[in-house]
Structure formats: structure tokens, C-alpha cells
Amino acid sequence: MLNNLIFVNITRFFLLILVQVFIFNHINLFGYVNPYLYILFIIIYPFTANKSLLIFSSFLLGLFIDVFSDSGGIHAAASVFIAFIRPVILKYSFGISYEYNTIKISSKDYLKQMIYVGSMVFLHHFILFALEIFNINHFLLFLNSVLFSSIFSIVIILCTITLFSKK
Amino acid sequence: MQQILYFFIRNKNFLLFILLFSFSIFLTIQTHSYHKNKFINSSNYISGSIYSIKSSITSYFSLKKENTILLEENTRIRKKLESYKNKITNYNIDTAFVYSKYYFSYAKVINNSYSKTKNKLTINKGINDSLKTDMGVVTSKGIVGIIDNISKKYATVQSILNTNSQINAKLKNSKHFGSLIWNTVDPNIVQLIDIPRLAPVKIGDTITTGGKSTIFPEGILIGEVKDFTLTQDKNSKYLNIKLFNDMTNLEHIHIITNLDANEIINLEKETRDVK
Structure with a gap:
């Protein structure tokens, strides 16, 4: 069971990198x-599993994306940040009890799920574009990118969660 | 001692976060300075070979279009050749000794980005094909960018659609020159700044490279003037340039090697040192 979980997460890690680099970077x-x-990897990483491991693997995940899209360390920074802040977001979107029940994210009710995914995605994109654009002259572009990319990402991520959830 | 150890164990997540976060910020800031980013770029072995596998599959989809572009270029070059032939028939020059300062080689784009503020391309040639950093990259229609990072088999190109990019360009008719920048709005429109107020500019005028650097030869096409305004201090003009190249759709490119580049750079360096 434990081995299976590790295997699933490693596969998901590489699969998401490939899908991101070859499909979603070119939309x-x-x-x-x-x-x-x-960032779906960080979002659905098991809630009770080792947190240091999550932070480190998020860093690797972001770094891989950075290598492929020639963007320095912006994806790594944003991913590490949301991996670190994840327990806080989990707490306010699912309530204090999330640590004790190992229910999967797909079986939670939709409003809580949306708040959780929404805040994770928004924080990630905020840091990502703040680091990428890095210029006060392009402030409007920054707001635009954060807003539209967040909406797009949230929709895609929620669809993926619903599509791949086991009934 | 134990207290310190406990402190580290208790805050290990936070310390790990701070460490990794500052490392990524360091990498990000490093990319802001031109070709300092040696490790994290797509010209490395792994991502380079993955991208070339991808490109070898997807390039089939655009074969028809690429063929037409090649045909067009062939016709254009053939026309030029004919006109040269007419000129030099009387002299009977041995073409093996015609000296050219520039050497052209070709490569294929295996990854292209145009939707970010600092766009890069990856091409499938590198040090093994005697490329170096700071070489110019063009297509048959116009300029693309400058090589900035390089590995054995791949290289990344800083596209003209990059807020760090600044390329010397001029008006073809009046020889006034300025700098070519990009305001991140549209991947087919770039901006030419520092054109003097008195320079005559008309909509539709052709913009070419200025030849004031060792990277691009003079007269490589860039685009045509779309519209222009005076800057706020009323000293120079701000031109919107529509590129001849479709930057969103690049496949085959040419790399320009300036055979005199070293000589020029050394000379300029010596002159500076004397001062």
C-alpha cells in the first residue's frame, strides 16, 4: 500500500512535468x-504525508519546469512557497480536522474543494508572475496574467481532479 | 547544544523552505543579467534531447508551409544571383576568393516561447557546430535574436521578444538609427526608440539592422513602421514596428558568424584600455 502510494506520486510527478512542458506551455x-x-502534484499530495519531502519535491518539480521553459527559478520559488503554506490553506478551507481524516480531495464537498484549489493556484500564480515580470511598468500585464491564468488553471485543475477521481 | 538541535528539528520545514526559496530567487535574479545563467536553461543535455525528440515528431505537421517558405527564399536568391551574373560576366572573377565577413549556418528551432516577458528559443546546434555566444540568429524574413547560452549540442537564443533585448536598428531610407525593444504586449509588434525627432518617418517604412554591432550585418530586414508618436520630452520618436517574421511560428533559422568579431572586439578593448 505504502509502496503503491510512492509509485503513484513519482509517476504523477513526471507525467505532470511532461504534460505541462509539451501541452500546457504552448496554449x-x-x-x-x-x-x-x-501544481496539481502539490495540491493532491497526501495530506498527512511528510511535509519536508513535499517541500523538497515541489522545489524539484518547479526546477524541472524552469529548465524546460528557460525562466530561471520562478516556478521553483512559487512551488516551494505554496508547498510550505499548504497546511495553513488546508486548515482554513477544510477546518482543523483535516489532519485526522485521510479522505481524498475528490470526495470533499465542492465549495471547500474550490476554495482550497483556488487559493493554492492564486498564491502560486501571484508569486510566479511577480518574479517573472519584475517591473512596475508592466503592472497591468501582471494583474491580467495573474487573473486570467488563475481562472484557466483552476478550471483545468478542477476538471482533472473530477476526471481522475475514483468513485 | 541540545536546545539548538531541537530548534532545528522543530523548524526544519521552515528552514528548508527558506533555503530552497532563496536559492530559486537567486536563480531568478541571475537570469536577469545577460547570459550568466549557466546551469538552469534548456540548452542542457536532458531537456535539449527531449525537445529535439518532440520537434522531430511535430515538424512533420508544418512540412508543407516550410516547403513554401524555402521555395520563396530560393526564388529570391536565384533572382539576386541572376542580377549578379549580369554584372560580373565581363570580369570573370574566381568566386573562390570572394571575401565575405559573414558566414551563415542553419539550425532548427526545437522550442519557442513568445507569451512571456523574457522569451527564449532553443535550437539544435551548439559548441560542436562551432557556435558561440553573441552570434546573431535570423530567418529568411528577418531577425530572431542572439545566442546567449550554449552547450555541446544545443543553444538557447534570447529572442527579440525579451525585455532584456536591445538591438541596434535603423530606418532603411534615412539611415537614422535607434534601439529595438519590446513592450511585451504583442508578439508581432516591437518598438524602435531613440529615433531623432527630425528623422522623416512614414507608415510602412522598412526597418533594418544598423550594422553598428559585431552581431548582425547591416541591412537584415526587421519589419515595417505601423505607427509612431513623439515621446513626452519631444526629443525622439517612438515607433511601433510590425515584424516581417511571425515570431510565433519559427522553424528553420540561420546563424550568422562574424569572422572579424574577435578582431573588432579586441581592438575596441585595447582602445578602451589605453584611455
Whole structure:
């Protein structure tokens, strides 16, 4: 059971990198909007599993995406940040009891799930674009990118969760 | 001692976070300075070979379009050749000794980005094909960018669609020159700044490279003037340039080697040192 969990997470890690690099980095809706599906790994990483491991693997995940999209360390920074802040977000979206029940994310009710995914995605995109654009002259572009990419990512991530959830 | 140890164990997640976060910020800041980013870029072995596998599959889809582009270029070059032939028939020059400062080689784009503020391309040639950093990259229609990172078999190109990019360009008719920058809005529109107020500019004028650097030869096409305004201090003009290249759809590119580059750079360095 435990081995199976590790195997599933490792496969998911590499699969999400490939899907992100080859498909979702090239969508460019309206010229600049891309969804970032790969943070799904951080979002559905088992809630009770080792937190240090999550932070480290998120760093690797972001770094891989950075290598492929030539963006320095922006994905790594944003991923590490949401991996670190995840317990706090879990607490306020699912209540204090999330640590004791090992229910999967797909079986929670939809509002809580949306708050959780929404805040994770928004925080990630905020840091990502703040580091990428890094210029006060392009503030409008920054807001636009954060808003539209967040909406796009949230929709894609929720769809993926619903699609791959076991009934 | 034990207290300190306990402190580390208790806060290990936070310390790990701070460590990794600052490392990523360091990597990010490093990319802001031009070709300092030696490790984290897509010209490395793993991502380079993965991208070239991908490109070898997807390139089949655009074969028809690429063929037409090649045909167009062939026709254009053939026309030029004919006109040269007419000129030099009387002299009977041995073409083996015609000296050219520039050497052209070709490569294929295996990864292209145009939706970010600092866009890069990856191409499938590197040190093994005697490429170096700071070489110019063009297509048959216009300029693309400058090589910035390089590995044995791959290289990344800083696209002109990059807020760090600044390329010397001029108006083809009046020879006034300025710098080519990008305001991140549209991947087919770039901006030409520092054109003097008195320079005559008309909509539709052609913009070419200025030849004031060792990277691009003079007269490589860039685009045409779409519209222009005076800057706020009324000293220079701000031109929107529509690129001849479709930057969203690049496949085959040419790399320009300036055979005199070293000589020029050394000379300039010596001149500076004397001062």
C-alpha cells in the first residue's frame, strides 16, 4: 500500500512535468494565458504525508519546469512557497480536522474543494508572475496574467481532479 | 547544544523552505543579467534531447508551409544571383576568393516561447557546430535574436521578444538609427526608440539592422513602421514596428558568424584600455 502510494506520486510527478512542458506551455490563449497544471502534484499530495519531502519535491518539480521553459527559478520559488503554506490553506478551507481524516480531495464537498484549489493556484500564480515580470511598468500585464491564468488553471485543475477521481 | 538541535528539528520545514526559496530567487535574479545563467536553461543535455525528440515528431505537421517558405527564399536568391551574373560576366572573377565577413549556418528551432516577458528559443546546434555566444540568429524574413547560452549540442537564443533585448536598428531610407525593444504586449509588434525627432518617418517604412554591432550585418530586414508618436520630452520618436517574421511560428533559422568579431572586439578593448 505504502509502496503503491510512492509509485503513484513519482509517476504523477513526471507525467505532470511532461504534460505541462509539451501541452500546457504552448496554449497561449489570447496570446499570453497559459494554465499551470503541474501544481496539481502539490495540491493532491497526501495530506498527512511528510511535509519536508513535499517541500523538497515541489522545489524539484518547479526546477524541472524552469529548465524546460528557460525562466530561471520562478516556478521553483512559487512551488516551494505554496508547498510550505499548504497546511495553513488546508486548515482554513477544510477546518482543523483535516489532519485526522485521510479522505481524498475528490470526495470533499465542492465549495471547500474550490476554495482550497483556488487559493493554492492564486498564491502560486501571484508569486510566479511577480518574479517573472519584475517591473512596475508592466503592472497591468501582471494583474491580467495573474487573473486570467488563475481562472484557466483552476478550471483545468478542477476538471482533472473530477476526471481522475475514483468513485 | 541540545536546545539548538531541537530548534532545528522543530523548524526544519521552515528552514528548508527558506533555503530552497532563496536559492530559486537567486536563480531568478541571475537570469536577469545577460547570459550568466549557466546551469538552469534548456540548452542542457536532458531537456535539449527531449525537445529535439518532440520537434522531430511535430515538424512533420508544418512540412508543407516550410516547403513554401524555402521555395520563396530560393526564388529570391536565384533572382539576386541572376542580377549578379549580369554584372560580373565581363570580369570573370574566381568566386573562390570572394571575401565575405559573414558566414551563415542553419539550425532548427526545437522550442519557442513568445507569451512571456523574457522569451527564449532553443535550437539544435551548439559548441560542436562551432557556435558561440553573441552570434546573431535570423530567418529568411528577418531577425530572431542572439545566442546567449550554449552547450555541446544545443543553444538557447534570447529572442527579440525579451525585455532584456536591445538591438541596434535603423530606418532603411534615412539611415537614422535607434534601439529595438519590446513592450511585451504583442508578439508581432516591437518598438524602435531613440529615433531623432527630425528623422522623416512614414507608415510602412522598412526597418533594418544598423550594422553598428559585431552581431548582425547591416541591412537584415526587421519589419515595417505601423505607427509612431513623439515621446513626452519631444526629443525622439517612438515607433511601433510590425515584424516581417511571425515570431510565433519559427522553424528553420540561420546563424550568422562574424569572422572579424574577435578582431573588432579586441581592438575596441585595447582602445578602451589605453584611455
